[in-house]
Amino acid sequence: MVGFENLVEVPPMRKTTVGYDVPEGVDIRGRYDAEFATILTKDALQFVASLQRQFTSHIKYAMDCRKEAKLRYNSGALPTFDPATKPVRDADWLCVPPPPSVADRRVEITGPVERKMVINALNSGAKVFMADFEDALAPNWENLMRGHINLRDAVRGTISYHDKARNRVYKLNEQTAKLFVRPRGWHLPEAHVLIDGQPAAGCLVDFGLYFFHNWSAFRRNQGQGFGPFFYLPKMEHSREARIWNNVFTAAEKMAGIENGSIRATVLIETLPAVFQMDEILYELRDHSVGLNCGRWDYIFSYVKTFQAHPDRLLPDRVLVGMGQHFMRSYSDLLIRTCHRRGVHAMGGMAAQIPIRDDPRANEAALALVRKDKIREVLAGHDGTWAAHPGLIPAIMEVFDAHMGGGPNQIQSAKREDAAGVAAEDLLQTPRGVRSMEGLRLNTRVGIQYVAAWLTGSGSVPLYNLMEDAATAEISRVQNWQWLRYGVELDGDGLGVRVTAELFGRVVEEEMERIEREVGKERFSKGMYREACKIFARQCTAPTLDDFLTLDAYNHIVVHHPLASSRL
């Protein structure tokens, strides 16, 4: 896998691993646990290894193409529609129709694969639960393995959880949300699973283990004969969708189920991918169940793609919302593209979450969520995301009120008016000011998020908003961009330029503020100093790191026997 060899020092492969019964060429370097062994069975690992061996060279090629595209953008090129695939965009073709069990997806809840949250999400009243191995999960070994155990028990309907502190037992309701699983992106390795001496692709481990253990029970209990269902993150090009399509076909063959059983919604959450939506759907036309506006990673990707374009600097993070022309254009074109191809056009995540101790602030947060969802449903989206169960009634109400009687708007909101959305619309620089408070908030949020991630939490509430890997990325790359170009902070009338010296002072002051806010004890027990080092290094790096979590991943890899992690 490209780049993965740089991540962890991998000692020579041993033929067998203490505890786990592994097939030839597979080595498990994560902690042994008898429960984990029920997931890491020899047959399941054999399946993961066969996917890895089949697709490694394809993944490497796709990652090399990403690097080449980056070089082009860094030399001044702009992403645009590919003339070579115009026939795909112009031709009339359809994806397979949505499976009946997920025709109605008006509200989808998302969350990490943590046991109590899995039960709460499935019971939440949402139509779909997206169980997340990506933005919302810190992929340490314990989280990953427990996540697979939780999903296996959820699919079989046997999952339960005893909250001893509150003496409360959690069990599934009669009626539950339909489960989608989001594996990690192509870029993330799984350093605890070595295949032929190399770390496996994280997404193939996530997909392979989940599919192997659950395809049959899922189709019986959840999918009404279809499935399993997936969300696919962070792709940049249709060639990456083709790999997923081939992975699905290989998995269906292994299971002996018909082609098109597996269904996936692709997140359009990178700037290059917005120019590839038809092409991505075309590659996955037998397995598609739509596209989703992954707005937070999309904003991150805008900065990353234009890292060498000082004429395209972002304003304060809080000002880059769906009202900006480039964001509205992206949502409009996504709806038009999906409905033309007969599949769902899903909306994205409003970051507000309920504020328990302040009813007025809570009402204001809910009003913002409602406004965002009204915009989405009126634009033609078929459903949207909720970060928290407390938001579901309000969001459901909005979609019920505006979506007409049908389960979706695929046939009723064709959005032909969006056919004219052009590259300039999709690239238009967002408007707004840059402020010292923006720099401070990015720093405060970025450090606290990394500190949480290092200690096992991939999604956290910060300043009454949901923060996860995608939102934290915006804070990081925005700081990097402002430092790189020495931008003037004009938003609060200060007119100061962002320099390394100013940033150093901001980091120090924000660390003091974090310590005051979380309290001395929690601060000293947490990983704030380590997080600060990682975040500050990335913000000041001469060249922009591709992903915050790639560097940070080294800090959560714990190889067993304990020896080889770089911690």
Ligand SMILES: CC(=O)SCCNC(=O)CCNC(=O)[C@H](O)C(C)(C)COP(=O)(O)OP(=O)(O)OC[C@H]1O[C@@H](n2cnc3c(N)ncnc32)[C@H](O)[C@@H]1OP(=O)(O)O
């Ligand atoms: C950019 C993107 O990729 S968006 C998608 C990825 N991000 C996510 O999925 C974030 C999902 N949301 C969350 O993780 C959480 O809501 C947070 C971290 C933001 C806030 O969590 P908390 O501070 O625990 O919320 P809070 O204390 O209000 O929770 C109240 C209850 O709701 C539950 N809950 C909160 N969010 C969720 C969720 N998303 N799914 C299931 N249950 C949830 C809690 O477990 C808790 O349950 P309990 O009363 O039985 O103990």
Ligand SMILES: O=CC(=O)O
């Ligand atoms: O995954 C969703 C996003 O907004 O990023």
Ligand SMILES: [Mg+2]
């Ligand atoms: Mg994302």
